[in-house]
Every structure is written in structure tokens, then in C-alpha cells.
Amino acid sequence: MTETPALIIFIAAIFTNNILLTNFLGMCSFVACSRQLDAAIGLGTAVTFVLSCTTALNYVLYHYLLVPLGLEFLTFVVFIAVIAAFVHFVEMFVERFSPKLYFTLGIFLPLITVNCAILGASLFMIIRNYTFWQSVGFGVGGGVGWALAIVLIAGLRQKMNYSNIPQPFQGVAVTMIITGVMAMTFMGFAGMVSIQ
């Protein structure tokens, strides 16, 4: 396979291979934190930041530390440790500079640690044999794609506050349904760019 440019991977990670809408990773905070638009924007930004940084950092650790030493079996532990440390850092950062966002996000900020989208992106990067810049493109794109999806759904959910939803579908149920519809609409981007 000829090497795909990092920019293409970046765009693909947002539209055609959106980590949330095609792989359905990171659903828990996606559903739980998408009631208000500002909280969704805050969480989206935090996830983008953590995802971009950890993918790059994990790439370096994997290819320059774990592979040369033959310690690939430590991949998961190392990745999670790096992600946890980064999330803790973001938490302190948000608490310092935006206490309101800190309280709005509540428990979901530390829960980014176990957001599967973040570990997923790091693992995809290894399975798909990305180069460093491809990984960076994938990480940033994956984060932006996740943020885009949660911001879109938060906008829709705020609009739905005023619509008449049958009782059994209220809350999480209708969110899952519109997420599915949104995933299908994103399939319209298929063919624009393609990565594996």
C-alpha cells in the first residue's frame, strides 16, 4: 500500500472513519454528557486534546521503547498509564482555568481515562501500522471527529427538549436512535477519502 498522507487520514478520521459513528467507541460519555451544548463542547475539546497528545506519545513509546526491547505485551498497561496521567493533567488544567466546566463535566472528566475512543485510537494506530505523522493526523482527526459528533448530538438533544417524544423513547433511547441515524448520514461521506 502506498503511504496515505497524514492530512487524508486526518480528514478521514473526522468524516468517513469517525471513531464514534463508525466504530461506536466512547459511547458512555457521549450519551451521558450531551445534554448541554457547552458541556459537550468542553468535553469534546478535552477528548481532542487528550486523544491527540496520547496518540503521539504512545506512538513514540511503542516504537522506540516497547518494540526495540521486545515488550509489546506491555502495550495496554503503558497506554493506559499514559492516558491516565494525561487525563489527570487535563483535569488540573480545567479546574484551574474553567471551574464551571470542571463542575459541569463532573465525573466524566476523570472518566476520559477509560474512554474507549482514546485507547482505541492508540491501538488502531498500531494495528494499521501508521507512521508518526499519520498517527498524529489520526489522533487529532479522531478527537475532532468525536468532538464534532458529541457537539452535533448535543445540539439535537437541546432541540429535542421542545419536541414531543413518546415516553418510552425519551432520554437515552432516542439519543441512541439519532446516533444511529447520524452514523448513516455520515456514510454519505464514504468514498470521499478512504483509509483501511
Add this chain to the structure above:
Amino acid sequence: MVYLLSILVLAGLLAGLAILLSLAESYLLDYGICTIDINSGERPIQVEGGQTLLSSLYSNQIFIPSACGGKGSCGHCKITVTSGGGPVLPTEKPYLSRQEVRSDVRLACQVKVRQDISVRIPEEFLNIKLFTATVETTRELTYDIKEIKLSLNEPSEISYLPGQYVQVEAPLPEGPVFRAYSISSATSASNIVELVVRLVPGGIASTYLHNLSVGDEVIFTGPYGQFRLNEDPSVELVCIGGGCGMAPMRNIIYSLYEKWPSRSCRLFFGCRTRRDIFYLEQFKQLQQKFPAFEVVYALSEAHGDKQWDGERGFIHLAVDKYLEPGPKRQAFLCGPPLMIKAVTTVLKEKGVDPEDIFYDEF
């Protein structure tokens, strides 16, 4: 070999991350020294930033009432933050009315001191002091309720209003916690404080207090509480308690008869069985001494108890039976939420103004 290597790599990585994080923490979470301005320049204090307003004030001997100990679940620590408090947090909203939000009322336990801050604290909060006391006696009132008498050391006297409470410090390995207990002794005895404590299974403070023995030292802050006794002697006082909700009423009743020996007062007290009864003899003696005082105990689980000659059933039924509608009354309630609700309904039916009904719920 590979095991050693993997342990080394992991340990090194984790140590590196830990060092980076603690560096970030010392930079990011360092707010320097902040000034808290109290009541426009009355008493400016310097504190290290990053803590909550409640604990910063506490370490400067200013005690804001807080029944939950700063967890943001009681809503007692309301003070006015005029500047530097930041936006109202979602954790505070359930406890603040719209009017309070507009007039900058905040929960002191949720506001963090991140910059210079100005607050307004009511005068009565500034009078709250930290007391050290010694356990003088402990007495078992029932199988799970103890009366603990504390004699004050420093300061040696406490002045408070009937119905007010103190917060006892219960030491824990991870730091002290505070729990509110009403004072049950009469206000005239200013060098002692008596508490009535029911042992709650797994309760931190009640276990601590029940395990105290004579001579032990206890630390508490106080007095706290909003109840104001109506000073008009023609107003009848109605005290209604349930379970172990006796302490504030005992204080109110004894203080009342020290001041107005002929003032009309009723005490209704509800518990489950005869072994839950306490202080009944004392109140019967008081009733003989002051004819204007009437005491009614009701047992809710006295079926088949032939020796019990008092009321049966829940306490609000007794209140309904004994209280004739008419005279102006002030009511003080203390007990579990369901009892408060039932009794409040009965009192309203009897024509008691909702504004004259006070309660301690637990």
C-alpha cells in the same frame, strides 16, 4: 530477563509520569496567598489559595454552620460572596433560590478561594467559637441513646439561645468530621453542654461519642441555629419530637420555665416501644411543678403492652387529639422527615401559622 526488563520499563515510565504530574500540580494548583475580605474591611484574613471558602474560614477561627461537613449536601453554609467567587456552580444550584443567586448568596463549602475574595458573614456566625470540653458524665438513657455531659474548658462559658446546636468534631484517621447535635441542657447552665446521642450503626460521630469515657476531651464549635423563641408569654409553645429528637426541646422547655413559670407549653414525644422512652419521669416532675406544662408520650408499637397507660399510635395522632384549635402557638419539631410532614399537616389544620413552625429534620 524479560521480566526484569518489563518491570524496569514500567517502573521507570510510571515514575516519570508521576514526576511530571507533581510538577504540573505544583504549578497549576498554586494560587499563592489570597485575601478574604470579611464585611468590607472588618476583618481581612490571608489564606493559602486552592482550598474551599469554608475550610479557609475555619482555619481562621470563623465557623460557618455546616451540618454535612462541607460535602455540599445540607445547604447550611450560605454566605454572601460579593466578589471573587466565580460563577455559581451546578453543585450549589439545588440549594439556592433564584433570589439568593441574584443577591450573590453561595455555599461556602463549594466556593474555592482562587483569588482575592470579598464576603459578607452575618454577625451571629462571627460569634461562633471553638470550644474544648471534658466529658463529665455519660448516662445510658435507653439501649441505644446516651446522655453526654460536657464541662467546658476553653472558653469556659457558652451563651446561646434555646434550640440551638453545636457541631462536634469526631477525629478520623483521614481528618476530622463534624456532626451537628442539639444542646439539651438549659441555657442558664452556661459552663456545661449536654448532648443526647443515639448510636447510629456505622455512624462516625455517634460511635465516637458513645465510646467516650469520663475525662476525655471533646472539641466542638457553636452555637448554631435559626430558632427564636417567641418572647410574648401569651403564645403557647408546642414541642413535638420523635425517636431521639428530644435534645433541643428539653433545652427549650427548661429555659422557658426558668423565665416564664406560668407559660403554657406542651410536649409531645413519640417513640416505638416502652424501652425507647427516656426523660419521661423528669418531665412528669416538671408537670407537677409547673401546671401550665403538659407532657404526652405516644408509643407506635405498643400493641399488647398492657402496662403502658399513655397514648398509642403515631405522634401526629396524639397531637390531633390533644391540641384544640384556637390559641396562638409557636411549634418546634424535631424528628424524622415523615413525622415532620405528618405533624406539620396536623398543626396547620389546628390553625398554627406555617411561619411559626420550626423544625430540625434528621
